Amino acid sequence: MKERFILGFPPECSDRPITYHLIKDYRFKVNILRAEITPGKEGRLLIEAEADSKDFERGMDFLRRERVLVYPLKRRLNIDLERCIHCGICTAVCISGALDMERRNWQITFNVAQCVGCELCIKACPLRLIQLNFLNNLNG
Amino acid sequence: MPKTIDEINKKIKKGEAVVLTAEEVKEMASSSGIKEVAKKVDVVTTATFGPMCSSGAFINFGHTRPGIRMAKIWLNDVPAYAGLAAVDAYIGATELSETDPNYGGAHIIEDLIKGKDIRLKAIGTGTDCYPRKTVETYINKDNINECFLFNPRNAYQNYNAATNSSKKTLYTYMGILLPNFGNVTYSTTGELSPLLNDPGLRTIGIGTRIFLGGTQGYVAWNGTQFNTTTARNRKGIPIGPSATLALIGNLKKMKPEYIKPAIFEHYGISLFVGIGVPIPVLDQEIARAVSIRDRKIETLLCDYGAEGHPPIARVSYEELKSGSIVINNRKIKTGPLSSIYVARRIAKVLKRWIVSGRFLLSEPVAPLPRRSRFKHLIIRKGGKR
Ligand code: SF4
Ligand code: SF4
Numbered sequence: 001m002k003e004r005f006i007l008g009f010p011p012e013c014s015d016r017p018i019t020y021h022l023i024k025d026y027r028f029k030v031n032i033l034r035a036e037i038t039p040g041k042e043g044r045l046l047i048e049a050e051a052d053s054k055d056f057e058r059g060m061d062f063l064r065r066e067r068v069l070v071y072p073l074k075r076r077l078n079i080d081l082e083r084c085i086h087c088g089i090c091t092a093v094c095i096s097g098a099l100d101m102e103r104r105n106w107q108i109t110f111n112v113a114q115c116v117g118c119e120l121c122i123k124a125c126p127l128r129l130i131q132l133n134f135l136n137n138l139n140g
Numbered sequence: 141m142p143k144t145i146d147e148i149n150k151k152i153k154k155g156e157a158v159v160l161t162a163e164e165v166k167e168m169a170s171s172s173g174i175k176e177v178a179k180k181v182d183v184v185t186t187a188t189f190g191p192m193c194s195s196g197a198f199i200n201f202g203h204t205r206p207g208i209r210m211a212k213i214w215l216n217d218v219p220a221y222a223g224l225a226a227v228d229a230y231i232g233a234t235e236l237s238e239t240d241p242n243y244g245g246a247h248i249i250e251d252l253i254k255g256k257d258i259r260l261k262a263i264g265t266g267t268d269c270y271p272r273k274t275v276e277t278y279i280n281k282d283n284i285n286e287c288f289l290f291n292p293r294n295a296y297q298n299y300n301a302a303t304n305s306s307k308k309t310l311y312t313y314m315g316i317l318l319p320n321f322g323n324v325t326y327s328t329t330g331e332l333s334p335l336l337n338d339p340g341l342r343t344i345g346i347g348t349r350i351f352l353g354g355t356q357g358y359v360a361w362n363g364t365q366f367n368t369t370t371a372r373n374r375k376g377i378p379i380g381p382s383a384t385l386a387l388i389g390n391l392k393k394m395k396p397e398y399i400k401p402a403i404f405e406h407y408g409i410s411l412f413v414g415i416g417v418p419i420p421v422l423d424q425e426i427a428r429a430v431s432i433r434d435r436k437i438e439t440l441l442c443d444y445g446a447e448g449h450p451p452i453a454r455v456s457y458e459e460l461k462s463g464s465i466v467i468n469n470r471k472i473k474t475g476p477l478s479s480i481y482v483a484r485r486i487a488k489v490l491k492r493w494i495v496s497g498r499f500l501l502s503e504p505v506a507p508l509p510r511r512s513r514f515k516h517l518i519i520r521k522g523g524k525r
Contacts, residue, residue, distance in 0.1 A: 085189070085400060085412065085479045092325045092475020093316045101463060104482035124190065124316045126402030126410070128242070 190478025306445030345504020357389025
């Protein structure tokens with residue numbers, strides 16, 4: 001699985017190589033997207049991490065043990081419906097049923113609640129209209 | 141009483157023609173019967189808007205001074221075919237950019253229609269009459285000479301539906317096929333599709349005037365891979381790929397909403413082409429054909445996970461369009477590849493054109509082939525000369 005979150009490092013743990021352990025011991029593939037480190041204050045790191053689900057769980061436990069604060073970022077699938085031609089190609093790969101065809105008007109429908117984030121529709125859309133956006137809900 | 145195309149055109153000119161879309165006429169047939177359709181309806185408009193890889197455009201750039209005989213041509217880094225005279229070229233929809241894997245000939249076609257500037261690079265050998273060896277400039281639809289779409293194979297009369305029995309995800313021109321019969325895709329619009337409304341190809345032939353990409357176009361020839369040997373069901377509908385059309389039309393007058401480049405992940409680039417074909421209801425036989433519903437239009441479901449894509453089931457478009465079908469007692473999700481939503485719009489636009497007298501029907505200049513079979517390419521060593 002692939003997730004994005006913000007790691008908050010309390011001042012007392014800012015000198016420990018947390019990301020190193022995530023990579024080395026928990027086999028996370030980490031991509032650091034943004035870092036804010038102010039001496040004497042909580043440091044913040046925006047990362048994208050990929051790991052298989054077992055390693056992911058263990059890595060999360062490790063972070064909690066190290067008193068690192070984890071703020072998950074909400075992901076939201078965004079479909080550019082203005083440009084959508086309602087071909088329905090994306091619906092064919094959406095096994096969760098989040099994307100479906102409304103069979104009276106033959107337009108696609110998207111039910112966010114059913115989306116499992118498999119990202120197949122992103123690759124399937126021949127017009128490249130589907131994107132995964134990350135909402136930063138840290139500041140409200 | 142059978143009608144002629146001439147008589148129908150006279151009615152169109154007087155604003156008296158009765159024109160229905162392929163879906164509307166089917167509703168009428170189920171409520172009032174085929175006789176009534178034959179009597180009352182003059183024209184039925186059919187349409188499709190799907191990815192059609194065998195598409196492309198001819199362009200004439202005009203001559204520079206001094207001239208060049210272009211031997212190799214790139215448009216925004218997409219190679220165009222230059223083996224035609226000095227400044228003629230053909231840009232195929234599926235040709236890929238040499239620098240951007242998500243850009244290709246289909247995008248050039250779209251950019252031309254939108255009136256955008258495109259970087260032209262060409263090289264030649266330099267001849268006595270055309271001494272220049274290189275040229276780099278920008279072109280758009282207004283500063284070039286002719287530019288017409290000429291698609292060798294469009295508007296398939298039926299096509300296979302696809303699924304995948306294998307253990308891995310397949311990335312194909314039929315979209316992404318999930319492993320273990322994970323999904324099914326299908327590519328024609330069924331009862332709205334042009335050649336399925338005239339399965340005997342009685343009214344569509346060489347020279348037939350049509351809607352192509354938002355303007356008037358023509359049937360230029362039979363399409364490639366034209367096949368008359370496909371088995372037919374009781375309604376006379378071929379069960380699988382059969383007839384095709386080669387289409388031609390003025391790209392400069394096309395509209396971007398009816399021509400769209402498509403990217404198929406790990407496969408390549410294709411082009412959504414908007415096509416509308418009018419069917420004159422000449423007699424009861426044609427009235428019957430345009431009244432055939434999805435329930436009676438069938439195709440073969442082929443397994444793209446097995447060598448040779450063997451058929452594993454026969455399915456109707458009613459089943460395919462319902463959203464799921466049952467294979468081996470399992471319910472499997474189906475998804476279309478072509479847009480019924482836009483196809484309906486095309487059928488309505490064409491209907492409007494005809495009703496308003498802007499679009500007249502044409503008598504085919506020559507019929508499409510009565511007999512033609514699809515050959516496979518045989519690999520052999522050595523050849524006779
Ligand atoms: S990400 Fe997966 S589950 Fe979500 S809409 Fe796309 S295909 Fe459906
Ligand atoms: S694949 Fe893309 S264009 Fe087609 S219906 Fe889905 S979002 Fe729209």
